[in-house]
Amino acid sequence: MMPEPNDPTRAGAPVPEGMGARVRLSMTELETLAAKAARGAGLAWGLAEEAGAATRWLQARGFDGADLLLAHLERNAGACWQDVAPVIKGRTWKSSGGHPLCPIATGTTLCDHAPLAEGLAAGPILLTQVDCPALLLPFLSGISHRMCKPCALDWAESQLIVSGDVIHSRSLLGQDMLSTCADVQVSLPSAAPEAVTPAPAVRKIAIATLRGLDALAMRTTVPASEQSRQGAGAGTTDND
């Protein structure tokens, strides 16, 4: 199956040549595409919605969320929820079988548990081997809103603090670093550092990213049949 028939950029404004070129999508298109791609990659619908919203959140704050999501979905291809969801045991969460943790599964679980005894309210949590940890940031924003506190993500030598919808970066990480798999710690520090100038939204994504997400999104669609075509229309002429 070719993804081209549903490529939102086909025809019209010429699509830039070469897989390195970039194309502008509206945030709505990006969120919808990301959600469909996540669903196409096998996530449950409710999680796919979270993936879409997370991608948009990142993109609006200067990260290439679409690129991160695609990298994660492709690496996670074929994994089932039990492989990639966190197992909660004390203050260290890891997957059951050594597979990297899915950041969407981990992020939603962190959010859901935030005010509970197992959650961040009770202290920092170490997450063992999270894939694309930057995809956790939108969920930390959700936690920050819910708990009315900043929320910190520490990995390697870096720390990112999210306060509400604002990212306070102590050190910035390159895109290649963002998409690696790493041990990270999340916590609720008592205060955030001074706000930094927010990064401008990333309005364009790479053609290769678009193609990759579109190919996954196509898995949510059903090939047309004569029967389905017939059922969809008026059944009468439009030339009246």
Added chain:
Amino acid sequence: MTCSDLNPTPEAAAFRRAPSEVMRLDRMGSAHPTRLSFLRVLLRRLQAEGWTFDRPVWDIDANGVGRAVYRAIGPVRTYSLVAFAHDLPDHMRSDRVIATAWDATFCLYDGNPSEADLDRLQANVPLQEAGRISSKELSLSRANRSVRLFDHVLERLASGQQPDVAEIEAVGYLMRTTAVYGSGKFGAADRADIADRPELTGPFQAEMLSVWLTRAFTVDMVEHLAALRGGDRAVRLDESIRRRLGVGNSTGLGMAPFLVRHPVLLNNWMMAREEALSRVRAQTVATPHAISVLGTALENAKRNAESWHSEHPVQIAKLADLRGDLARIEAHLANWPGESEHPWDALWTWGKGDLTIEGQEALLSLMLEPHGALIDDLADCMNADEAAAFRIDGSVSVGAFRATLERDYGWALKIDFHRPEQAARFWYVSEEKLEPRLGDRFAEDGAERELPLCTARMAAELARDLSGWPDDQSLAQFLLAHPEHRLMARRVQICAHHPFAEIQDNLIAETMLPIDLLRCKLAFFGASHFDPRSDRWVRIALFQGAPYPQDLAKEKLL
């Protein structure tokens, strides 16, 4: 602060209808436009703020091909409908989303387009879904002629005569839009980026503006071609006939999932309308002025019902109900208001006992009409902050969550989905042009790619899997074990705070009529003459009887 904090009429609470009565498909499928419908809200604002209108570009040739620009100039911002007119061979005219060419194509531009903008748009807008627009555009749409009426009007005007009113009444519009895309589609501006502008905060205001200006274009187009064909003999449309013309819309299943996918928005639309009804019912007097406006509204409704035709058996029956009910209302009003302490409530209570659902919902619309000062502010409560309702509260106990589910979804938990007729359909997106469609689960492939619109069954499955869980565990724990229920868990929590968020019917039942979903949404737009062409395809008219841009300032307050 919420809308409820601002409520100036708390006494209305005693007169509210329950969601279990309102949120049923048969009632939603009998909805009538009201003064809270989005096109009415738009026209009231344009009039109150003294917007002006002009047509700085009209570059259409003798074949009806070219481009035009219609501007709406407000106190702060200007919006321009950019129209492209095409010469479409009959065999290419299709209202389906799979069409590739149209009689005319449009976009709503944010500001005053330059020549360069027009050239850029000319390279894209005529292609519709196959083109790209930018964040300077707020909507993308297209329209096809009603071949019969357009030709009739053109021929008559060219020969110096007015068209036959019966022909005008039979169709109601010169052109019908076949899709109006907004909200970031195909590269257009994201709603989040424009929603803080007062004139665009309400739902679908950019789309309504685009369609209203499109109506002016359709009349200009037929008069232009008539003048070219008839020369000195040609005449322009009579004011009264022009007024009867709306702009049509032809739509199918593509619109149906919207109400299910936007539960908070649906709640706010429904709640505003229901609050309006309860405010009216709570009134202790019926003033002579209100009685007079009600009478005029009834006359208009009767005229609308007389000129409303359909060949669809469901709609034929509903139209018979409506006409009969309007006559009953007229007879009843002869002895109303009488001595009742709450005359409007007495009228409503009578209607509930004596009218069909179709007539009851028409009565709702009539009762709102005289009460602009009382209810028009509710239009400000019809938008939604959907992001705020997105987060799940995982800290609630399974016991409390289960109780909420059983309270709000009892209607769904009673359905036996093992019966084939209760699970006969599945909603899906077709690979072809990404069109939403409805399949037969037992005869068609693709059910494994079903869209999550089967809310009743998802609620039942959630209840089934919750049943084994101890009450004192958290929803967070449950969702970690059952990620497949996350979407429905979110809906349950939304519904707990938004009582009108969920359609309380089985959307995959064999007997479900998608046109009921369409009619509800289109009534909120302001559609008159709802005319189903099948159980999943419909034509409507918008703006029939409404002023044109050049008339707005002269009109009495809308």
